[in-house]
Amino acid sequence: MMLSFCLAMFLSTGQNKSHAEVSNTKTSADFKDLKDVDAKTKALVDKWLSKGVMHGVSEDRFGLNETISRAEFAKILAIVVRLKVDTLLKTSRFKDVSVNDSVYGYALPYIEALRKAEVTDGVEFYSFDPGSMVTNEQLAIFMLRSMGYDREARETSGITDETVSNYAKGHVALASxxxxxxxxxxPYMGTTPIQRQIILLVLEDLTVTTYCGCSPKETTQTLKL
Structure with a gap:
């Protein structure tokens, strides 16, 4: 595995935003639903807003307790682990991912970046299911693969938890x-959709880990996800 120079670079540069972009960046104070949340949560929101990683669900609502689609999380993950993203890409192997999709089309380059890095192979060969919500067990698998821990997860004894699907038990055990x-x-509640609030904490985990996901490819067969 490679040391996490890429994540350190991301944290220090803030994606090299222009002065205009920085000036227009929202803060937690711009979202009405964050008015009464604790200072720690506001600080995390401000951190990831300033880096362009997360955005609100609307102009004045951040949506801490809302779910997150696989398309939106694909973009967040690809940015955070510094995968090479071809933003001009117009086609995807997944037939349900289209640049012409008015809702999820923006995520096509990021989904393809994750696929090429073998972080995902879709729910089926030609299907990514961008509009479905990310579940707890999917989150664990995405995180481990992006950091290059897929092989270790396959070799880990599965968690004894009936709420976790059999295919994800080893990944959940290691991720935990x-x-x-x-x-x-x-219970881990593996098939329950995650809320956006957990993403704030997940991003912290991903950026303090020892290894980065710049090259998370494995030689073993990739699980569908």
Whole structure:
């Protein structure tokens, strides 16, 4: 695995935004639904807004408790782990991912970047299902693959938790050890959609880990995700 120079570069540069872009960046104070949240959460929101990683669900609502689509998370993950993204790309292997999609078309280059890095192979060979919500177990798998831990996860004894799908048990077991944001005292609730609030914590985990996902390719067969 490669050391995390790419993540360190991301954190220090803030994606090299122009002065105009920085000036127009929203803060937690711009969202009405964040008025009464705690200072720590506001600080995390401000951090990832300033880097252009996360955005609100509308002009005045951040949507901490709302779910997040696979398309939106694909963009967030590809940016954070510094995958090479061809923003001019117009086609995808996935037949349900189209640049002409008025809702999810923006995510095509990021989805393809994740596919080429073998972070995802879709729910089927020709299907990514961009509009579906990211679940807890999908999140664990995305995180591990993006950091190059897919092989270790396949070799990890699966978690004993009936709420987690069989294909994800090893990944959830390892992710729960590596990422504090995924630790839970009760059932993992693997098939339950995550809320956007957890993404704030997940991003912290991804950017303090020892290894980066610049080259997360594995020689073993890729799980559908």
């Amino acid at each position: 050890k590596l990422f504090p944001s995924l630790i839970t005292d009760g």
